[in-house]
Amino acid sequence: MKKGKKLYEGKAKIIFASNDKKYVIQHFKDDATAFNNQKKAVMDGKGILNNRISEHILTQLNNVGIKNHLVKRLNMREQLVQHVEIIPIEFIVRNIATGSLTKRLGIEDGTVLDSPLIEYCLKDDDLGDPLVSTEHILAFKWMEIDELNLINKELNRINDFLQGMFRGVGIKLVDFKVEFGRYEKNGKKEIMLADEISPDTCRLWDVNSDKKLDKDRFRKGLGNLIEAYQEVARRLDILHEQSNIRPLKYTKPQAVKIKKKQ
Numbered sequence: 230m231k232k233g234k235k236l237y238e239g240k241a242k243i244i245f246a247s248n249d250k251k252y253v254i255q256h257f258k259d260d261a262t263a264f265n266n267q268k269k270a271v272m273d274g275k276g277i278l279n280n281r282i283s284e285h286i287l288t289q290l291n292n293v294g295i296k297n298h299l300v301k302r303l304n305m306r307e308q309l310v311q312h313v314e315i316i317p318i319e320f321i322v323r324n325i326a327t328g329s330l331t332k333r334l335g336i337e338d339g340t341v342l343d344s345p346l347i348e349y350c351l352k353d354d355d356l357g358d359p360l361v362s363t364e365h366i367l368a369f370k371w372m373e374i375d376e377l378n379l380i381n382k383e384l385n386r387i388n389d390f391l392q393g394m395f396r397g398v399g400i401k402l403v404d405f406k407v408e409f410g411r412y413e414k415n416g417k418k419e420i421m422l423a424d425e426i427s428p429d430t431c432r433l434w435d436v437n438s439d440k441k442l443d444k445d446r447f448r449k450g451l452g453n454l455i456e457a458y459q460e461v462a463r464r465l466d467i468l469h470e471q472s473n474i475r476p477l478k479y480t481k482p483q484a485v486k487i488k489k490k491q
């Protein structure tokens with residue numbers, strides 16, 4: 230697959246054309262931003278980790294019938310994905326209240342929600358990605374009602390699967406953001422999950438300590454972001470070869486005296 234010209238550059242990724250109109254190349258950068266680009270830094274290796282983690286998660290979702298744009302990972306920083314037109318809405322699913330929800334509504338941080346809460350934000354950096362309602366989405370024709378119903382169902386399936394997957398490795402899925410895209414199949418518009426799912430787009434807490442293993446380490450200036458992402462990758466059993474994680478302490482075998490048979 231040949232890499233063509235840059236089609237779009239976002240805060241954490243770049244989209245390049247490929248030699249087939251149906252596919253594009255998604256490149257993961259090391260840039261970290263927060264609060265709509267007000268806080269910025271370059272985190273060495275973040276792009277590599279997110280490329281691998283997102284590849285793993287989207288492959289697992291595909292295996293359980295949640296179709297998405299991933300075709301295959303091409304190299305350390307790039308994946309081949311289906312070319313879709315991104316719907317201008319960020320879909321947020323919350324299991325535990327934190328972040329903007331707690332600030333906006335005064336809900337206590339860490340409140341476990343009775344059932345998953347779905348929120349929609351308009352994807353518009355100039356406006357600061359404002360929260361919008363179903364009525365706004367329909368009134369301004371950002372989506373058709375059928376598309377929205379389908380996505381809501383898909384969001385619950387994605388949440389169920391991801392919660393289970395992370396819980397199995399000792400991580401609470403607090404919340405996450407996903408994006409969907411439209412594409413044409415046999416002359417009909419279809420919808421599929423797109424973008425990425427990584428510690429940049431999820432909140433992940435260790436089940437025992439509530440230690441943050443996601444981009445909140447950067448947003449809140451907690452440090453050790455790369456170590457946290459590596460921890461997620463290690464627990465998901467990916468990234469063995471380039472992991473910097475120290476091996477278990479090596480203890481030199483002790484000589485054992487073998488008693489001579491009498």
Ligand code: TMP
Nearest residue numbers: 327328329330404405406429430431432
């Ligand atoms: P929030 O609490 O800041 O609204 O974030 C909710 C979730 O969405 C959290 O997992 C982080 C993710 N998120 C993004 O992926 N991109 C964004 O631009 C924002 C604001 C949040």
Ligand code: ASP
Nearest residue numbers: 240262263264265266267
């Ligand atoms: N991605 C957004 C930004 O760059 C916000 C965030 O993830 O907190 O500003």
